[in-house]
Amino acid sequence: MAGVRFVGVDKRYGSVEAVRGLDLEVTDGELMVIVGPSGSGKTTALRMLAGLESITAGEVLIGDRVVNRVAPRERDVAMVFQDYALYPQMSVFDNLAFGLRRRKVPKGEIAARVQRAAELLDIGSLLERKPGQLSGGQAQRVALGRALVRQPQVFLMDEPLSNLDAKLRTQTRGEIKRLQQDVRTTTVYVTHDQVEAMTMGDRIAVMNDGVLEQVGTPEEVYERPANRFVAGFIGSPAMSFFDAAVTREDGGVRLRGEGVDVHVPERSALPASVIVGVRPEAARLWGTTTGIAGPVPGTVVYVEALGRETFVGVDVAGSRLAVYEEGRSALQPGDTVEFGLVPGALRFFAPDSGAAIS
Amino acid sequence: MTSRRELTLTYVVLGAFSLFALAPVVGIVLTALQDPDGLAAFGSFNGLHPSNFADAWRDGNFGPYLRSSVIVMVVVVAVASVLSVLAGYAFGMMRFRGSQVLFYVVLLGLMIPTEAIVVPLYYDYRDAGLTDTYWALILPQIGTSVAFGTFWMRAFFRTVPRSLVEAARIDGASSWFTLWRVVLPLARPAVLTMMLLLSMWTWNEFLLALVMVTDEGLRTAPLGLSFFQGRNQTDLTLLAAGAVIVATPIVLLYVFLQRHFIRGMLSGAVKG
């Protein structure tokens, strides 16, 4: 049981920088989700932790030990691969026992651990089968079991749910989270799916283009994104953005952008031009809520009805904004509409660096 | 949609060429079964006389020849297969300095004809006293077989998902253990096909045997047939029977395992 630390870690493939200056700490027992688009370096970071990639610069620590030059087998980590990587010609039992046998764990202990894992993951009936005879969900659980059985210091998971269908994915998400909370093993979990990150992680690390953009709890990352990228990446439907010129006005500021001209109260310390971030729930139809800034006119482009709520895509002079409407909507594409912005929910970012302005 | 006419044309053409391929083979089998005392003509049918095979076997002394061929084939294929699996594993799944260059050398080696090396092989082996031994036939063919086998197994190993090997590595398996217990079970079809192809080429090898072997007892089957032909220019049925004897083992292997032969050859050839 140990924490994990990345200290100034770089990874270069020739002239390509996959990871740059990564400083990340995962506390003992925590489930840290590293999330980002493809090419963000998240998988590379995980693989460096596993010992499957060399480290160009910096240090990786498991517990207090610097493991840069330590072979994977000596690191006492267990990994769940995206394609499960089950040993195809061995039974499920042998798959689970493989790592333990390699480490000369006594037979009785192996049997006990496999049994426990099988119970936890409900794969007891599959122990004699071969991987080829398993469904995707079953194979995934066996892959989890293989890691569980090892009782390592750290669990590493590389997009384990990506190959499952949507329903199974949602189901298994919860199971993995519960499992981790039971065993309380430090877990580093990589995914490109921000919904997965938000629902599973104790904390989330958002990476983009090799750089760590922000680390924090799901709430922190959602409510207080550190920059434009994180703001636009986290949250579904995604945050909308528009450029605005800022002028001081009585008791607040006036935001003027393409098709937008609103007064927002009580916002000081904003530079002359900003990028305004609007989450769907920060935009409401004019007349439905009080205390919102507006009106902002626009044309409906799409209506995404999800039953309990509806997201209306509105075109405002070329920019697209998503507007939240509770329940069903009467709007149709092509309708003209007016909506307003909830002042407290707006986020502001510097146009040049993308950094958040508090 | 293809017209009925086109489909018929295709079948006709396929059928015609199939006939072309089969006719000589059927012909020689029929010839081998002809009445030995009757008027012999290639491919004509005048009854079944399987006793011709026994006669040819005796007369042509094919017993020892086949045995020689089997010995050489088994040793070459066994040794070359193991060596090729090891080398293919290294080329296909490991990264090390110079692997590209070394592999190109192997690739070029695939194209070196026996004709180019048979001359120095003979004279060097003669000086070493190795001519007229099984080694003279086995060693060079191990060399050429290993070139193909390495190329073949490398192509296979490259299709094994990296994650499988990585999982084994994290689980603590050595590269040796990973090869034999994790990866090789997957390789069975590829290894089988390789062994079939090597068997076929080794069995059918003629020039090397012709050059290296003068001792009658060591002759391989194709060489034996060549001498048999020299003595039986006129006795068609006997000669045909001898030819059938020499070709049959591999043809039988082919008929029963042709899926492996063909699919293997095709996939390997294009992957290269």
Next chain:
Amino acid sequence: MRATASERPPGEPRLVGYLYLLPALVAFTAFVLVPLGRAVWLSFYDWDGVTPGTWTGLDNYAELFSEEALRGAFAHALVLLFFYALLPVGIGLLLAGLVARARVRGLAFFRTVLFLPQVIALVVVAVMWRMIYDPGSGALNELLRTFGLGSLTQSWLGDFNLALPAVGVVGTWVWFGLAMVLLMAGVQKIPASLYDAARVDGAGMVREFFAVTLPALRGEIAVALTLTTIAALRNFDLIYITTKGGPGDATSVPAFQVYDRAFQTGEVGSAAAIGIALTAIIFCFSFVINRTAERGYAL
């Protein structure tokens, strides 16, 4: 790949890779590369195999161009190239083209039959065809007689002008199956949608072949050509059993010359040179074939 120690993931097999390679590499070097080197060495000498040889430098290679027997041998090899390589690949393309459009049932059966000649020892093939070509009782002449074309009967392998093509036809018989199977397999991989698109664009059978089938088969064509070209240039077994280079020199090929000179006429150095030249030619052809195929893709 130049990965230094610090660039390699810890625990990844490094030097051990060489260990796995070693046995195969040793075998290959000892039994193929070293002899090749020795052949190069021998090719610089004039040697009869018994008495000490004399250094002749590049004379043996010069003879490849100056000596008529050798020029002839290589010329014959080129002729056989047509029969062994071009013809089979051509036939293969024809059939692949047909099979591409039609859904043929029983393809597995045809494949098995067409591939059969590949499996039979060339010595047996030679014996087979000698019988077929036999002027008296041979099947070919018999066939002609039954169709009333008795005047066309020949001593196929004994005629100065016909012997080489006759041998060529045997080569075609041996190799056309491989080419066909290779190309037919390649054709199966072409998505039907490409043909549909071509058809919608109004392409007929011929246009379809050149626009869709041929480009997609570049890889397979290259492989088929390479394999058959090497076979055409190597070609010892058939010649030895059927004609021994005769009548006269009509079917002499470089491979046979190697054998003849090294073991019959005591011109070992020349034989070695021919072998080396053969290897060089094979390399060249392979290179050209595969380069052309590759560039085709870039187009």
